[in-house]
Amino acid sequence: MYWNEQYVYDGEKTLPVVLRNYTEADFEGMIRIQRECFPPPFPQELLWNEAQLRNHITLFPEGAICASVDGKLAGSITGLRTTFDPAFPEHRWEDVTDDGYIRTHNPDGETLYIVDISVSPQFRKLGLGKLLMQAMYQTVIELKLERLLGGGRMPGYQQVADEMTPESYIKRVTAGELRDPVISFLLSCGRKPIHIVPNYLDDEESLNYGVLMEWKNPFR
Template identity: 30%
Template sequence: MIHKEIFNNEFLIRNATTADVVQMEFVQKQCYPSLDQSELLNRDHFMNHIKIFPEGQFVVEREGEIVGSASTMRIFFPKENHSFLATTDNLWITKTHQKEGDWMYGLDMGILPEYRGLGLSRELYLTRQEIAKKLGLKGQIIAGMTIGYGRVKDRMTIEAYCYALEIKKFTDPTVTPQRKAGFRWIKPLYNYINDPEAGFACILLYFPVDENYKLKLEAKDGI
C-alpha cells in the first residue's frame, strides 16, 4: 500500500479507503462537468473499486481534504477497439477487472480545478507506476481524454489531432500532461466516451515499467 508525502509535505498521496468515497465523488463531479451523467463515477462505484482492487485506488489529500483521486483495474492488453463503459463494466469493474492481468488500466484521474498546474496528476501517474512495478505488471494503459478535440473536430480527424499534438503544434489539457508524465502513443479511440468537449474520442496510451519496452501490435489493431 502507498503512503507518501510530496511537495514539502503539503500533499499526501495514499491508497483510497471507504471513508474517502464521498469526497471522491465530489472531485469527479468537479473535474468532468461535460461528461455524460451515465459515465460519472459515484461513491458506490468507488466503494466497489476499493473492494475489488484496493492497491489500485488512490487519493491526494491536503489538510484532510481530498483534492484528487485516481481509479484503476488490472487487465490484459485490449486487442479490440472499446468504449469506456464496456471496458469498466459500466463503471463497476466487477466483471472486467482481471486479477492476473499484466497491465494497470487507468479508468479515472481527477484533480480539483483549483489545484491544477501544480504537477499533482504527474505525481499520481508516477505513484501508479510504482505500484504497477511492485505488482510485476508491464505498466499502465489509459484512454487519454482529448479535451481540446471537441473545438476542432469539425475541421480535422482525431488522427490529425494526434499528429498535431505529437509535433507540438498545440497542446491538449489532458493528453499533453500525460505525455509529459511518460505515456506513449498507441492509437485513437472513436466514440470511446460521451463527452462533447473531447469530441467523444480518446487516445489510447501506455507507460511501460521498462523504458526499453516496445509495444508490438498487429496491423489490424490500428497501429
C-alpha cells in the same frame, strides 16, 4: 498498501502532500471532486457513485489511490488489471471498466488500466496529476506488470474537427504544435499514444474519440 509523503510548491510556499489508498471515508469528497472536474456537458451519469467506489477498494485496493494536500482531499486515480492484446486495441471505456464498477478486474491481468484520474480545480498547477500517475507507475512496477494503459479524452478536438482528422490532431499535439488539456498532460507524464479509438466514451468535447496512452514497465 500505498503511502507516500512529500511536498509541493504553491508559489514560494510548500504544502505537505500524502498519496495513499482511498477508503470509504473519502467517498463523499471524491464524488464532490468529480462534479468539480467534469461539469456538464460531460455526462453526469458517468461520475462516481458510492457503489462503484466501494468496488474499487474491495476488488483492487492497490489501484485506488488519492492525494490530500495539507490534510484536504484533492484528487484521486483509479485503475484495474486487465489483459490487452495490441493487435486488437479497440474497445469502449464502459466495457473495460464495467461502467466504472470494475467487476471486470482480472487479478492475473498484465496491464494496469486507468479508469479515471481527477484533481480538484482549486489544487491544479500543484503537479498532483503527475504525482498520482507516478504512484500508479510505481504500482505497475511493484506488481511486476507489463504496462499501464488507458484512454485519454481529447477535449480540444471539437474546436478543430472541421479542419483535421483525429489522427492529424493527435500527431500535432504529440509534436507540440497544438495543446490539448488532457493529451498534453498525459504526454508530460510519460505516456505514449498508441491508437485512436472511435466511440470510446460518450463525450461531446472529444466527439466520442479516445486515445489509448501507454506507459511500459521499464523493468520488463
